[in-house]
Amino acid sequence: MRAEQAVVPAIEFIAVLAAAFSGFAEARNKKMDAVGIFTVAFITAFGGGTLRDVLLDRRPFFWVQHHQYVVVILVLTLIAAPALRLAQRVVPTAAFVTADAIGLGFFSIASCSVALAMGQPAIIAALMGVLTGVFGGVLRDVILNEVPVVFRDGRPYALVAFIGCLTYLAMVRSGTGETFALWSAAALTVAVRLIAWRGDWSIK
Amino acid sequence: MRAEQAVVPAIEFIAVLAAAFSGFAEARNKKMDAVGIFTVAFITAFGGGTLRDVLLDRRPFFWVQHHQYVVVILVLTLIAAPALRLAQRVVPTAAFVTADAIGLGFFSIASCSVALAMGQPAIIAALMGVLTGVFGGVLRDVILNEVPVVFRDGRPYALVAFIGCLTYLAMVRSGTGETFALWSAAALTVAVRLIAWRGDWSIK
């Protein structure tokens, strides 16, 4: 429990930053102004979890509870151009993909666990997990007026989150402790995502 | 009541399948991968009712209560290509349009009835009815990055659902029994939709 209390905020911070920067990059590609850059970064980072909470009727949202993240994204928006250039020079692509994969693994499995604890059927809990992990990007692409990339590139992304959620559910059902199931399923998701990325896997 | 208990699940099954197949077809036209095909089929089938329930603050959603449908769409997604080819060869267009019209009539009027029973004003209940019938297709088109076809083709589709809902509301207000009003307004909606389709009506 002690370790978690230190690790979880760090993972959250890394995942939110990775999502926000993906939003910055896409919004700038589309020549958006500061309002657009902020909104797209915000939606990319928090859209999936917010949609999950609206569907499950949960409040407060993650970004209401941790509203310091709103301020962080606001400040980063003001310096989005140099911040992006710096990030692209300093952070290797592999590190960015890893941060994104950590976010996918952590938020998908945690969300699946939350839905299960609320008494949702297993298949719905898995769906909620995947949705939390990928719908930020879907909403970003809808706002940017593009067919969501996660629906057309054939890369195992949502699928990896789905497999991670099914693994978590199978472990819990077979009597594995909640905490161990959560962390190992999240780690599996991150690992498979990174292997799929390195191996340039495609399921199209 | 006995007859309903057998008929309602059959109507639901037909309507969900018709919507899912319309999603399959559109997603494949846009060269989506399996994740996109599943999501688009899911949103086409359940998007309208889900939006209605979010607006009216109702839970659980139809697809949470009947989560076997999620599994059905998942399995169909895996065989979407041959299933579509088979469906297009075996099911005549008229049967497909009829299944879709049954879904429109049944879900619009049932949804209008639910909203009325929750104490909504009549015009809001009618709006909720139409929204349930047509917003699955609207969300599908938004995800597919197209201007929703129901907003631009001038075919009486949402309008037919609206007339059906107004008929239902008029019958209930004039003292007709709830069950009879529901079934006859739904039947009227299906009939007018099919006549409009056969007659190639346009209101543009």
Place this chain on the structure above:
Amino acid sequence: MRAEQAVVPAIEFIAVLAAAFSGFAEARNKKMDAVGIFTVAFITAFGGGTLRDVLLDRRPFFWVQHHQYVVVILVLTLIAAPALRLAQRVVPTAAFVTADAIGLGFFSIASCSVALAMGQPAIIAALMGVLTGVFGGVLRDVILNEVPVVFRDGRPYALVAFIGCLTYLAMVRSGTGETFALWSAAALTVAVRLIAWRGDWSIK
């Protein structure tokens, strides 16, 4: 209090009409049919507040409580073509922009106040205020299959609402009476918006 009871409905009416007409104009530009014209006008007028209420879990929505507005937009839709022509001949652009600015100022600050009264953190209340003022237009543009104009034109619109909300929050925090803070922050928002429009300001 007496004055408010007369003024508030008048402001609401002006703001709803301004938003609905902006929806009419955009929907007609995209060659939508009557169903599309109604829906786009409705979403432009009520989309921002509805999204705010869904996020804050508030019911009933503004348009459920004041469902006469739904009827007004329905009737106007039936005469959208001549109504638009008349409005464009009779109403000068400056009056239209003023009506829109009044809607932006009034709804943003009122919404910020509502969120604050619900116990939301200040930054979240400001976000909810801006969202209420601008997301009707965002949803309109998403439905019309365009990158939302408020995210890319560099005009101070969302930003003006944000400054208005921060002003309101600063006044309340410094002990100013709620009513006075609300009206003066709203007036400031309207004024800055109009000055920015007249001066053709751009922050891109």
